[in-house]
Amino acid sequence: MADAKSPPLLSVQELHAHYGRSHILHGVSFHVSSNEVISLLGRNGSGRSTTLKAIMGLVPPTDGSIRLRQHELAGLRPYSICRHGIGYVPEEREIFANLTVEENLRMGMQPAVNGASVWTIEQMFDYFPRLKERRNTKGASLSGGEQQMLTICRALLGNPLLMLIDEPTEGLAPKIVAAVGEAIADIHRQGVAVILVEQKLAIALKVSSRVCVMGHGRIVFEGSPEALGASPQVLAEWLAV
Numbered sequence: 001m002a003d004a005k006s007p008p009l010l011s012v013q014e015l016h017a018h019y020g021r022s023h024i025l026h027g028v029s030f031h032v033s034s035n036e037v038i039s040l041l042g043r044n045g046s047g048r049s050t051t052l053k054a055i056m057g058l059v060p061p062t063d064g065s066i067r068l069r070q071h072e073l074a075g076l077r078p079y080s081i082c083r084h085g086i087g088y089v090p091e092e093r094e095i096f097a098n099l100t101v102e103e104n105l106r107m108g109m110q111p112a113v114n115g116a117s118v119w120t121i122e123q124m125f126d127y128f129p130r131l132k133e134r135r136n137t138k139g140a141s142l143s144g145g146e147q148q149m150l151t152i153c154r155a156l157l158g159n160p161l162l163m164l165i166d167e168p169t170e171g172l173a174p175k176i177v178a179a180v181g182e183a184i185a186d187i188h189r190q191g192v193a194v195i196l197v198e199q200k201l202a203i204a205l206k207v208s209s210r211v212c213v214m215g216h217g218r219i220v221f222e223g224s225p226e227a228l229g230a231s232p233q234v235l236a237e238w239l240a241v
């Protein structure tokens with residue numbers, strides 16, 4: 001569990017982002033402590049994926065600050081942000097179709113930054129035995145669930161301090177959803193912080209220590225999963241549940 005007194009691992013302050021002339025993020029502020037899982041919740045189009053992309057430098061922030069430990073990330077290129085210790089699992093599963101499962105995993109391997117857990121391919125196969133069975137299969141032949149497992153494992157092999165995971169369970173069979181939820185819980189237990197964007201509220205509430213609800217490109221609620229559960233107005237207005 002995160003120590004409330006420890007300085008945050010990631011601190012996002014007054015973050016703004018645009019797509020062309022569309023102003024999408026309107027001053028997003030939140031923090032993540034090391035060894036904390038937070039969920040970004042919200043309706044479709046509320047700005048959750050854009051927040052992750054802005055942290056990753058894939059959408060350049062137009063204002064505000066993104067600090068990882070003592071480093072300012074706003075304005076850096078994605079590969080540089082990755083090397084500071086952030087792993088990213090995009091909504092679209094981006095695997096190499098012509099490489100095997102094992103080759104895809106090797107592509108993700110990076111030296112660990114100071115203080116990060118070090119992961120092995122064997123550990124990935126322990127989480128998802130299906131990937132071990134498919135280790136010599138080309139990416140193009142994998143099912144959606146297998147591709148999702150592979151994307152998560154490849155990001156983890158970069159030995160990040162913080163993982164950004166965008167809708168990992170979308171379109172997956174219930175059994176795979178449970179395995180992905182378990183893997184995220186274990187990644188957390190091993191000391192990696194996680195920002196999770198998840199449509200399935202039950203999973204988000206189960207694995208998160210804190211939740212932030214987004215609406216119209218802002219954070220409209222922040223609190224514990226229990227506090228969210230006890231806020232019918234937030235659930236109704238911003239999550240439509």
Ligand SMILES: Nc1ncnc2c1ncn2[C@@H]1O[C@H](COP(=O)(O)OP(=O)(O)OP(=O)(O)O)[C@@H](O)[C@H]1O
Nearest residue numbers: 019022024042043044045046047048049050051091
């Ligand atoms: N590449 C893009 N170009 C222009 N507008 C975009 C682009 N990507 C997203 N948007 C717009 O930005 C807003 C926020 O989108 P974002 O992808 O962050 O939403 P989200 O909360 O992840 O929801 P979902 O994944 O369900 O669509 C939406 O209005 C969306 O239409």
Ligand SMILES: [Mg+2]
Nearest residue numbers: 048049050091
């Ligand atoms: Mg999204």
